[in-house]
Amino acid sequence: xxxxxxxxxxxxxxxxxxxxxxxxxxxxxxxxxxxxxxxxxxxxxxxxxxxxxxxxxxxxxxxxxxxxxxxxxxxxxxxxxxxxxxxxxxxxxxxxxxxxxxxxxxxxxxxxxxxxxxxxxxxxxxxxxxxxxxxxxxxxxxxxxxxxxxxxxxxxxxxxxxxxxxxxxxxxxxxxxxxxxxxxxxxxxxxxxxxxxxxxxxxxxxxxxxxxxxxxxxxxxxxxxxxxxxxxxxxxxxxxxxxxxxxxxxxxxxxxxxxxxxxxxxxxxxxxxxxxxxxxxxxxxxxxxxxxxxxxxxxxxxxxxxxxxxxxxxxxxxxxxxxxxxxxxxxxxxxxxxxxxxxxxxxxxxxxxxx
Ligand code: CP3
Numbered sequence: 001x002x003x004x005x006x007x008x009x010x011x012x013x014x015x016x017x018x019x020x021x022x023x024x025x026x027x028x029x030x031x032x033x034x035x036x037x038x039x040x041x042x043x044x045x046x047x048x049x050x051x052x053x054x055x056x057x058x059x060x061x062x063x064x065x066x067x068x069x070x071x072x073x074x075x076x077x078x079x080x081x082x083x084x085x086x087x088x089x090x091x092x093x094x095x096x097x098x099x100x101x102x103x104x105x106x107x108x109x110x111x112x113x114x115x116x117x118x119x120x121x122x123x124x125x126x127x128x129x130x131x132x133x134x135x136x137x138x139x140x141x142x143x144x145x146x147x148x149x150x151x152x153x154x155x156x157x158x159x160x161x162x163x164x165x166x167x168x169x170x171x172x173x174x175x176x177x178x179x180x181x182x183x184x185x186x187x188x189x190x191x192x193x194x195x196x197x198x199x200x201x202x203x204x205x206x207x208x209x210x211x212x213x214x215x216x217x218x219x220x221x222x223x224x225x226x227x228x229x230x231x232x233x234x235x236x237x238x239x240x241x242x243x244x245x246x247x248x249x250x251x252x253x254x255x256x257x258x259x260x261x262x263x264x265x266x267x268x269x270x271x272x273x274x275x276x277x278x279x280x281x282x283x284x285x286x287x288x289x290x291x292x293x294x295x296x297x298x299x300x301x302x303x304x305x306x307x308x309x310x311x312x313x314x315x316x317x318x319x320x321x322x323x324x325x326x327x328x329x330x331x332x333x334x335x336x337x338x339x340x341x342x343x344x345x346x347x348x349x350x351x352x353x354x355x
Contacts, residue, residue, distance in 0.1 A: 219256015
């Protein structure tokens with residue numbers, strides 16, 4: 001179908017990102033990139049250098065607003081994502097959290113049911129209030145066509161960091177807890193479900209127009225327990241949010257979930273799935289897109305490479321998935337060595353794309 005006939009039969013109105021999430025017609029797929037604010041941008045590194053620690057940046061709503069806006073000014077993405085981190089809820093619950101240069105997050109690990117009982121959800125509203133200020137400030141300063149995305153970690157992934165205490169290739173400690181004492185581990189998952197419902201609800205009240213749940217380590221969950229640790233907690237969050245804010249779309253990102261993506265939207269109630277780069281776009285178009293919108297899934301290293309390798313992969317994604325509701329994105333976040341000029345070239349290509 002040509003662009004023109006699509007416009008004539010179905011007027012293209014409103015924000016592209018929200019239209020795509022609702023399965024409405026768009027002139028071209030909207031785009032944004034995970035980790036679009038971050039270390040690959042010199043202006044981010046400059047602010048990061050003046051504030052001190054990464055947490056100070058997340059909790060300073062003026063600086064957090066500024067770094068969320070930086071990529072939008074440069075590249076004009078269709079969506080801005082709140083600048084924060086999925087582990088702020090751990091800090092808010094009273095778990096000691098720090099970010100060490102080159103090492104990532106370090107947490108005082110939760111290993112027992114007694115440890116879970118020491119976490120205090122009553123602290124969350126006050127500690128997380130700067131995040132809601134960032135959302136309000138962004139909402140007031142973004143261009144009219146840009147959608148504001150709020151986010152949180154999905155319970156499995158947040159629990160994995162809380163229990164392991166730092167990043168890991170296999171997160172063996174939380175996985176063993178889930179195997180040996182599923183009911184004890186469930187108490188942690190349930191607590192995270194509850195604080196995440198409030199956290200995302202407050203972001204929506206402050207002005208977030210869509211939210212994304214990052215389940216970065218969903219791929220570590222065995223098929224037999226995928227429902228318990230990845231589907232049910234996300235479903236609990238989605239159901240509560242849909243009750244309070246029925247109009248706000250929810251994007252799930254169960255990274256590494258593979259064939260578990262089939263049925264994921266229907267079972268969890270999310271409106272869209274963000275695909276990692278291991279997923280074949282043609283497979284996703286056939287087996288996942290009938291359930292709702294897709295987002296993804298350019299290899300972040302294709303943007304480090306740039307040139308034909310980047311554009312050819314972007315073309316394959318569009319060819320396979322732009323026939324249905326699609327938000328162009330990466331399969332995971334930008335890496336720090338991404339050349340900003342490659343992001344510029346990709347953004348221009350995406351804005352000029354035609355059916
Ligand atoms: O632009 C954006 O995407 C918005 C902000 C954002 C950050 N983290 C900022 C950040 C978002 C959406 C996240 C999500 C996040 N945080 C996830 C899920 C997505 C994923 O990457 O799988 C996870 C697992 C985390 C936890 C986390 N935060 C880790 C493991 C690390 C260290 C790894 C790294 O990339 O350094 C962080 C730190 C972090 N979060 C940085 C940024 C910009 C880098 C810190 C710095 O500037 O020093």
